[in-house]
Amino acid sequence: MLDPSATPNSPIEAQPTIGLIGMGAMGRMYATYLSEGGWKKIHVCDIPSKYEEIKAEYAGVPGITVLPDGHRVSRTSDFIVYSVEAEYIDRVVAEYGPSTKVGAIVSAQTSVKAPERAAFEKHLPEDVYIVSCHSLHGPTVSPHGQPLVLIKHRAPDWALTLVENIFLPFRSRHVYMSYDEHDLVTANTQAVTHAAFLSMGTAWASAKEYPWENTPYVGGIENVKVNIMLRIYSNKWHVYAGLAILNPSARVQIAQYARSATELFKLMLAADEKALRERVYKAREKVFSADYGGANAHNGRVPSPGARTPILLSEDTLDKFSLAAPPSPGSSRPRSPKAKANSHLSLLAMVDCWAHLGINPFLHLELAATPIFRMWIGVAEYLFRSRARLDAALNAALYDVTHRSDDLEFVVAARGWAQCVAFGSFELYKDRFGETAGFFRARFEDAVRVGSAMIQAIMESSPSL
Numbered sequence: 172m173l174d175p176s177a178t179p180n181s182p183i184e185a186q187p188t189i190g191l192i193g194m195g196a197m198g199r200m201y202a203t204y205l206s207e208g209g210w211k212k213i214h215v216c217d218i219p220s221k222y223e224e225i226k227a228e229y230a231g232v233p234g235i236t237v238l239p240d241g242h243r244v245s246r247t248s249d250f251i252v253y254s255v256e257a258e259y260i261d262r263v264v265a266e267y268g269p270s271t272k273v274g275a276i277v278s279a280q281t282s283v284k285a286p287e288r289a290a291f292e293k294h295l296p297e298d299v300y301i302v303s304c305h306s307l308h309g310p311t312v313s314p315h316g317q318p319l320v321l322i323k324h325r326a327p328d329w330a331l332t333l334v335e336n337i338f339l340p341f342r343s344r345h346v347y348m349s350y351d352e353h354d355l356v357t358a359n360t361q362a363v364t365h366a367a368f369l370s371m372g373t374a375w376a377s378a379k380e381y382p383w384e385n386t387p388y389v390g391g392i393e394n395v396k397v398n399i400m401l402r403i404y405s406n407k408w409h410v411y412a413g414l415a416i417l418n419p420s421a422r423v424q425i426a427q428y429a430r431s432a433t434e435l436f437k438l439m440l441a442a443d444e445k446a447l448r449e450r451v452y453k454a455r456e457k458v459f460s461a462d463y464g465g466a467n468a469h470n471g472r473v474p475s476p477g478a479r480t481p482i483l484l485s486e487d488t489l490d491k492f493s494l495a496a497p498p499s500p501g502s503s504r505p506r507s508p509k510a511k512a513n514s515h516l517s518l519l520a521m522v523d524c525w526a527h528l529g530i531n532p533f534l535h536l537e538l539a540a541t542p543i544f545r546m547w548i549g550v551a552e553y554l555f556r557s558r559a560r561l562d563a564a565l566n567a568a569l570y571d572v573t574h575r576s577d578d579l580e581f582v583v584a585a586r587g588w589a590q591c592v593a594f595g596s597f598e599l600y601k602d603r604f605g606e607t608a609g610f611f612r613a614r615f616e617d618a619v620r621v622g623s624a625m626i627q628a629i630m631e632s633s634p635s636l
């Protein structure tokens with residue numbers, strides 16, 4: 172093992188060679204920003220069979236050299252980032268890790284860190300350092316201003332400084348965590364949020380319903396739900412499967428989400444107004460009151476939700492980000508009919524789940540929120556901040572039976588996703604994901620475009636976030 176105290180200053184030259192193993196969506200995004208940021212020696216590879224194709228694609232791109240495989244990248248690079256499927260990280264590090272250049276710094280983009288850490292500790296030589304990373308956003312979101320988690324696991328200070336400098340072109344906000352903290356935070360934020368959106372998508376697909384065509388629900392925060400659901404289903408299934416199945420904390424959160432949805436739905440079926448109101452108000456108090464002190468609240472550093480500007484824009488502004496067909500020339504689209512309240516089971520269950528698990532979403536919002544998690548809190552606070560809106564949802568949930576079939580589909584979907592994650596089956600996850608994604612595929616292109624514009628507008632409207 173290198174002695175960090177013996178190497179107080181970086182022995183690596185001013186233009187380090189940066190290695191990227193895995194040139195999928197994230198590897199490519201890293202290559203683009205590092206190249207545009209002026210780094211001159213970026214060695215990249217994907218699996219050997221894609222060598223010629225990637226070489227042709229990157230011919231002439233400043234700074235980038237495509238190599239045939241991870242051995243060549245590992246042997247020649249001072250800083251290496253693996254951006255491969257979480258499910259394969261052990262296999263890939265086992266193969267290329269032993270080729271790592273002496274004294275290099277090794278990192279990975281994996282969304283769940285437990286298997287990555289195990290792979291690094293098992294397969295990397297002792298004379299290399301580990302400073303890992305995780306960009307908390309998808310490949311189509313600009314990294315500017317987004318959180319970039321940095322994990323100094325086995326390294327001297329200069330190595331962390333070097334990694335920070337290499338990533339400067341991203342203009343991301345660096346967030347420092349340990350491997351364990353990372354997995355707990357991302358279980359609380361990403362995994363359970365994705366479970367909610369995956370369930371919405373599966374419920375709509377099972378009901379053979381395109382939600383943007385279902386007029387009672389179209390517009391406002393419903394646009395946020397639909398756009399984000401589609402954004403998730405248009406991404407790679409393995410990203411969501413990995414961070415849910417391989418993160419032990421995530422199972423607990425996802426199971427609680429399904430339990431919350433089921434229990435609330437049973438109260439709705441029984442028309443037990445008293446119990447439902449008590450439970451939902453209690454959750455609201457716990458999650459949204461200023462003096463909330465849940466298990467994850469850190470020394471009173473929790474910002475008061477009442478003191479913050481709400482995350483979401485007005486409903487009128489959100490109406491613009493719709494996937495519904497544009498009005499024909501000369502006619503104006505009627506204002507979205509919002510008179511019909513939605514039972515909002517997916518949101519009631521989310522706040523109930525946060526309350527049960529002692530998760531303070533606002534603390535995560537400050538430190539390490541992905542854009543999707545940010546939107547989701549925004550939707551939840553939109554409903555829960557207003558007693559009138561919340562009561563309208565509860566009345567709809569209890570007494571408007573037209574919501575029952577959608578709510579039933581949602582509960583079945585949430586339970587199915589939770590069971591799939593609990594079983595730890597990548598195959599089942601892939602099949603479930605693919606089936607729902609197939610139902611929505613035709614709208615992915617539009618959804619990514621409209622969703623990116625919506626995320627951008629929401630970010631710009633709340634500069635403090």
Ligand SMILES: NC(=O)C1=CN([C@@H]2O[C@H](COP(=O)(O)OP(=O)(O)OC[C@H]3O[C@@H](n4cnc5c(N)ncnc54)[C@H](OP(=O)(O)O)[C@@H]3O)[C@@H](O)[C@H]2O)C=CC1
Pocket residue numbers: 192193194195196197198216217218219241254255256257259263280281282283305306307308309310406407409410413
């Ligand atoms: N997409 C996202 O929103 C985010 C993803 N992440 C994480 O980043 C990592 C990569 O995700 P993403 O880029 O989206 O996924 P992709 O599937 O787009 O990219 C992964 C790439 O790694 C390649 N690969 C697999 N094995 C090897 C190997 N032995 N040598 C070289 N390349 C290999 C894959 O090839 P093949 O396809 O042939 O298997 C693929 O091209 C994942 O761990 C994910 O959790 C992190 C933040 C955001």
Ligand SMILES: O=C(O)C(=O)Cc1ccc(O)cc1
Pocket residue numbers: 281282306307308309361403410414541542543544
């Ligand atoms: O914002 C989200 O939650 C996304 O879905 C995009 C995403 C996916 C995986 C990550 O590790 C980080 C971000």
